Amino acid sequence: MVLSKGMSARSAPTKKRGYHHGDLARALVTAAADLIEKKGPEAFTLREVAAAVGVTHGAAYRHFEDKQALLAAVAEEGYRTLTMHLARALAGDENDPRKRLRMLAAAYVSFALDKPAHYRVMWGPRLNEDGRFPSLETAIEEGFVLLITEFQRGQAAGVFRREPARDLAIAFWVAAHGYVELVMRRRLKVKSTKAAMDYFLRLLDPFIDGVTVDTKRRS
Known part of the structure; x- marks a missing residue:
């Protein structure tokens, strides 16, 4: 590195870390x-986001138009x-459809409480009414298809009732989302994420019984 006359190594200008x-x-x-x-x-603005990152708002607008x-x-990230x-x-190796449903329930609650900001945006006002963000719709559908597939898997094993799998998936999602909303809004008070997960699994038992062909098979 060549320094200008009168400039020490200590005073040499350094470039800001770029992206x-x-x-x-x-x-x-x-x-x-x-x-x-x-x-x-x-409450936040795109200018505030740009400032938090240390770039001009013009740079932010090059990535997000609004x-x-x-x-x-x-x-979408959420x-x-x-x-x-x-x-x-x-x-893992778990094959019992009812236990797998409980594993999904625990994972859902854990995610929501670990990523509250993402969760609030995911379930806030619909963002893609005008079709501007097709990749967002794809991301939503991928998670929902995973859930539908689990109910279809349980039906194929003779464990879950032969209701439309999509309807069962919606019912599950409504239960999980409603519970998370109550916890996040402090209508239900829990001491930790684990406590929230455990309590929801207890509350979910009647739902699992309801979608199971023979509730006596419940473990």
């Missing part, structure tokens, strides 16, 4: 999630992470 291609978008999504957790999804686009990216959590929960 590699693709990194800035992720950094903006992460910063948005942090602000959402502190202020809520309605706040809704950034919220859609936060939601849905993909949720699907990953659900798939990971089923990655």
Whole structure:
């Protein structure tokens, strides 16, 4: 390195750490999630997100044309992470459909309480009414298909009732989402994420009994 006349190594200017291609978008999504957790999804601005990352708002707008686009990216990241959590929960050797359903339930609650900012955006006002964000719809569908597939698997094994698997998946999702909302809004007080998971599994037993062909087979 060649220093200008009169410039010491200590005083030499250093370049700010730049973002590699693709990194800035992720950094903006992460910063948005942090602000959402502190202020809520309605209260922050895209300029605030850019400032939190240390870039100009113009740089942020090159990745997200408006706040809704950034919220859609936060939601998409949330849905993909949720699907990953659900798939990971089923990655073991457990074959009992009822136990697998309980594993999905625990994974859902764990994700929601671990990623509250993402969860709030995922289940907030619908972001893709005008079809601007097709990848968001794909991310939503992937998690839902995983859940439908589990009910179909249980039906094929003769464990779950022959109701439309999509309807059973919706009922499961309604139960899980309703429970999480009560916990997050402190209508139900739990001491920890594990306590929240354990309590939901107890509450879920009647649902599992209801979708099981023979409740005596419940373990």
